[in-house]
Amino acid sequence: xxxxxxxxxxxxxxxxxxxxxxxxxxxxxxxxxxxxxxxxxxxxxxxxxxxxxxxxxxxxxxxxxxxxxxxxxxxxxxxxxxxxxxxxxxxxxxxxxxxxxxxxxxxxxxxxxxxxxxxxxxxxxxxxxxxxxxxxxxxxxxxxxxxxxxxxxxxxxxxxxxxxxxxx
Amino acid sequence: xxxxxxxxxxxxxxxxxxxxxxxxxxxxxxxxxxxxxxxxxxxxxxxxxxxxxxxxxxxxxxxxxxxxxxxxxxxxxxxxxxxxxxxxxxxxxxxxxxxxxxxxxxxxxxxxxxxxxxxxxxxxxxxxxxxxxxxxxxxxxxxxxxxxxxxxxxxxxxxxxxxxxxxxxxxxxxxxxxxxxxxxxxxxxxxxxxxxxxxxxxxxxxxxxxxxxxxxxxxxxxxxxxxxxxxxxxxxxxxxxxxxxxxxxxxxxxxxxxxxxxxxxxxxxxxxxxxxxxxxxxxxxxxxxxxxxxxxxxxxxxxxxxxxxxxxxxxxxxxxxxxxxxxxxxxxxxxxxxxxxxxxxxxxxxxxxxxxx
Numbered sequence: 205x206x207x208x209x210x211x212x213x214x215x216x217x218x219x220x221x222x223x224x225x226x227x228x229x230x231x232x233x234x235x236x237x238x239x240x241x242x243x244x245x246x247x248x249x250x251x252x253x254x255x256x257x258x259x260x261x262x263x264x265x266x267x268x269x270x271x272x273x274x275x276x277x278x279x280x281x282x283x284x285x286x287x288x289x290x291x292x293x294x295x296x297x298x299x300x301x302x303x304x305x306x307x308x309x310x311x312x313x314x315x316x317x318x319x320x321x322x323x324x325x326x327x328x329x330x331x332x333x334x335x336x337x338x339x340x341x342x343x344x345x346x347x348x349x350x351x352x353x354x355x356x357x358x359x360x361x362x363x364x365x366x367x368x369x370x371x372x
Numbered sequence: 373x374x375x376x377x378x379x380x381x382x383x384x385x386x387x388x389x390x391x392x393x394x395x396x397x398x399x400x401x402x403x404x405x406x407x408x409x410x411x412x413x414x415x416x417x418x419x420x421x422x423x424x425x426x427x428x429x430x431x432x433x434x435x436x437x438x439x440x441x442x443x444x445x446x447x448x449x450x451x452x453x454x455x456x457x458x459x460x461x462x463x464x465x466x467x468x469x470x471x472x473x474x475x476x477x478x479x480x481x482x483x484x485x486x487x488x489x490x491x492x493x494x495x496x497x498x499x500x501x502x503x504x505x506x507x508x509x510x511x512x513x514x515x516x517x518x519x520x521x522x523x524x525x526x527x528x529x530x531x532x533x534x535x536x537x538x539x540x541x542x543x544x545x546x547x548x549x550x551x552x553x554x555x556x557x558x559x560x561x562x563x564x565x566x567x568x569x570x571x572x573x574x575x576x577x578x579x580x581x582x583x584x585x586x587x588x589x590x591x592x593x594x595x596x597x598x599x600x601x602x603x604x605x606x607x608x609x610x611x612x613x614x615x616x617x618x619x620x621x622x623x624x625x626x627x628x629x630x631x632x633x634x635x636x637x638x639x640x641x642x643x644x645x646x647x648x649x650x651x652x653x654x655x656x657x658x659x660x661x662x663x664x665x666x667x668x669x670x671x672x673x674x675x676x677x678x679x680x681x682x683x684x685x686x687x688x689x690x691x692x693x694x695x696x697x698x699x700x701x702x703x704x705x706x707x708x709x710x711x712x713x714x715x716x717x718x719x720x721x722x723x724x725x726x727x728x729x
Contacts, residue, residue: 246620253450257425261447 270370284320396601408472415465432556434549437512456627481584487692517638659725
């Protein structure tokens with residue numbers, strides 16, 4: 205292929221006419237640029253839908269605000285039980301004084317599920333030995349902040365009372 | 373350029389660079405057929421790419437398969453596009469593979485020294501049919517469920533190993549979730565692994581031996597004369613890319629305007645819907661088996677049909693070794709006639725099979 209130019213070309217090193225200086229631009233480089241634009245647009249036209257496809261669609265599940273975490277009578281003093289709060293685990297604790305409290309059971313460190321230690325009456329995460337007190341505050345270990353505490357209400361009377369946990 | 377120098381210093385790519393620079397593609401009146409293989413290869417790449425994407429959301433179980441495909445096409449952004457492209461590309465791929473196969477057959481490109489290229493190509497064609505058959509079941513809809521019942525039933529008609537291969541394919545006596553698991557494993561692991569290896573071999577042979585020049589054109593050359601060549605890079609590569617763009621355009625139009633139906637979920641206890649038929653590339657075989665009487669000369673008709681197809685497949689694999697005349701560089705009219713009969717049979721039976729009740 206002949207790379208020769210047709211017609212005169214104004215070179216940028218022309219000192220006499222600095223205002224007229226223009227980059228070299230022949231038919232070949234124009235076609236090369238056109239080809240490159242074509243390839244880049246094709247790549248973009250593929251990358252865009254693929255990128256959108258990779259992002260998982262939002263789950264239609266609404267954020268849970270309130271659930272029943274079981275019957276109060278089933279929970280003995282100084283014990284705890286895991287319950288489902290939406291798609292995440294929660295933990296309901298009955299302290300030695302008989303008070304019922306509920307927290308998110310998702311450790312704030314790396315999302316492990318915490319458990320209740322009866323000997324120390326603390327919430328403990330087995331993954332990296334993080335501990336929380338029964339207010340959800342960090343006692344020791346790597347968790348960066350305390351557990352989210354939920355509001356607990358008892359619905360009903362006596363043995364039939366249900367523990368209703370809600371997020372405020 | 374720095375990165376290339378860095379790699380070159382360690383691996384010495386000069387041989388590959390030299391090969392690409394020197395490689396030429398013959399230029400003659402029949403050169404249009406050279407594009408079919410590249411277009412088929414391009415669609416194979418599309419299948420791998422879109423297949424991997426579908427794997428992100430697909431769930432291979434009888435309880436969830438249908439719902440997961442439904443989720444892909446309704447909930448996932450551009451999921452409909454990816455699935456339609458995968459389905460359409462599969463069909464175009466098989467169509468192009470058949471076109472490639474017939475062009476190579478009629479140009480006698482299988483003749484010595486390209487026998488192994490032919491064998492690997494035929495095996496790839498069979499593998500593509502296997503991909504089609506196994507992939508068809510994965511959405512777990514009514515049509516695919518019964519088509520798989522019929523298809524695996526045909527495998528059951530193979531003499532001696534029929535019952536064994538039927539159970540092997542179905543993962544039991546019936547088409548169930550176990551069949552789906554097997555077909556899934558075949559479709560996404562076994563077949564891709566084998567096909568990728570075969571494609572690599574096929575391409576290696578094509579690169580090593582260069583493009584075949586049709587017999588008629590080769591014979592017209594004077595002694596010592598060569599067919600005019602076009603540089604492979606960039607001249608031919610750019611033409612190849614242009615052919616791929618045509619494929620992309622057709623694929624995109626089909627995927628956008630003719631969405632692939634999902635149908636209704638498979639129900640093993642439902643009555644077979646009327647007009648049940650396999651994918652178009654199995655129609656000729658399907659219709660032939662419908663026409664064979666139940667008993668021919670004391671043999672079971674179905675079994676005879678299946679054996680005949682087996683022999684035909686074996687014949688296809690062995691074509692370069694049977695066509696001695698072409699291998700000697702002589703014209704072999706017999707094989708051209710056989711190819712024409714085969715082509716006419718496939719086309720007419722596919723059409724009849726499509727319209728038959």
